[in-house]
Amino acid sequence: MATDLKYDYLLIGAGIMGMTIAYELKKAEPDARIAIIEKEQNVAMHASGRNSGVLHAGFYYSPDSMKARFTRDGNKLMKEFCRNNGIKVNECKKVVVAQNEEELKALFELERRGKENGVELYLVNEEELQKIEPNAKTYKYALFSPTTATVDPREVCQVLKNDLLNKGIRFFFNSGYIERNGNNVITKSHIFNARFVINCAGLYADKIARDFGFSDSYTIIPFKGRYLKYSGEVRPVSTNIYPVPNLENPFLGVHYTITSKGDIKIGPTAMPAFWRENYKGLSNFRLNEFLEIIYFEGKLFFRNAFNFRKLAWSEIKKNNKKYFAGLALSLVKSVDASKFDQWLPSGIRAQLLNKESLQLEMDFIVEGDENSLHLLNAVSPAFTCSFALAKFIVQEKLRLGNKVDLTTSLSSTGTI
Structure with missing residues (x-):
């Protein structure tokens, strides 16, 4: 086992957050020695490569949240990265539709949040909606988000990996974290000595954080997300169509997504899983x-x-394709639900639970000190936020030095 691997920064997890933080660190400190360890054989083997690929606009989240701040900016930065590297961006846009008066209240709240968050967002009536997406169905009003788009998340992560390699950042695959021993991080194949450790381990971020004295109040509860792909030849929709979500939990409900390749899928589920993978x-x-x-x-x-x-109970019923597809019928005027007949590979949402309050954490949570930083609850829209959130983390780490409290510093800094 190699024991002389010394780095300025050691990142745990080669998902989108680990790689974008490494990307920003290299820009801020060109001479820094940076390594990323990953337990799998390649990047983005879990949530980063299994998510929907939607680049969200940023109107779902309360204005005082990290998600609100970084989704809008992250959308722009991710699109810039994709276009600079020849990655296709499908500017398919999005509409959020309502079904009744009660949902209209939540729709108006989303409009308010969008305005406060500085997001381009429009409240449209039924006639205006038909010009945007003729097959969408709503009650009185809908929201139109012109900046929502989709990309291929695996392609993004592979291109980013190659960019980091070209910049001299080292990847150690099949090198899963085992434990911390003083200033050393021990993996299955190496012992690393790092001046600063950044934990972006997704499903295992909470466990690793506890080795460093953090995440005492939290545990990750995994939720399984599944999509059904449409197999029909005639496309029923050309725009992402979402329902009004329950604003009390972090799930957005079953919706239509147009992928970067133009395929149509509905989902996701949010089924409680029984182990992390x-x-x-x-x-x-x-x-x-x-x-x-x-x-x-x-x-x-x-x-x-x-x-x-x-x-x-509602999620268990979604294992039935007919029932699952039926949930999407209320969002459109017509669709052959039987053509949603192909399950796509599952993804797991690493959702953080507060063990004391028994509530799901709605926002990103970042903890750390002079030795390490831990990104907890990096769930949707973390893929959209990644470049903006990474830039903030790196800027604040350099600004604060040993006083790493990013949650507090968020409210006292200007926009990125």
Whole structure:
């Protein structure tokens, strides 16, 4: 085992956040020695490569949140990166439609948030909606988001990986984190000595953070996201169509997504998973994870925190293709629901749960000190936010030095 691997910065996790932070670090400190360790054989093997590829606009999130600030800027920066590197951006836009008076209240709240967040967003009536997306159906009003787009997340991550390699940043694959020993990070194949460690480990970020004295109040509860692909020859929609979400939880509901290649899919589910990499069958099963997650999901079910019982039951029913496809019918005038007949590979949302309040954390959470920084709850729209959030993290790390408290410093700094 190699023991002489010394770096200025060691990043844990070769997903979109680990790589964009490395990208910004290299711009800020060109001579810095930077390495990224990854337990898999390539980048973006989990959430970063399995997400929808939607570049969100930034109107869902409360104006005082990190998500609100970095989604708008991240959308712009991600598009710039893609265009500078020949990656296709599908400017398919998005509409959010309502079904009744009650949903109109939430729709107007989204409009308010969008305006406060500085997002280009328009409230349109039914006639105006038909000019944007003729097949969309709404009650009185809808929201139109012209800056929403889609990209291929795997392509983005592979191009970014090659860019980092060209800049001299080293990747260590098949090198999963085992433990911390003083200033050393021990993996399956190497021992690293780093001046500063940045934890972007996604599904395991909370566990690694505890080794450094953080994340005591949190645990990750995994939720499985699945999509159904449309197999028909005639495209029923050409714009992303979303329902009005429940603003009390972080899930956006079943919606239509147009991929960067022009395919149409509906989803995702938000099924409670039973271990962290519970993608399919018993693959990657770990008994200790199963017992821990069942314990917390049992508490959520018993106390019915954030209406967990209803959520769990409604998600279980989505395993039935006919039922799942039927949920998307209310968003459009007509579609052959039977053509949504192909399950796409699952993704897992690494959703952070506050163990004390039993509430899902809605925003990104960043903890750290003079030795390390830990990015927790990097869930949607983290892919959209990635370049903007990474730039902020690097700027604040350099500005604050040993006083790393990014959550507090967020409110006292200007826009990126």
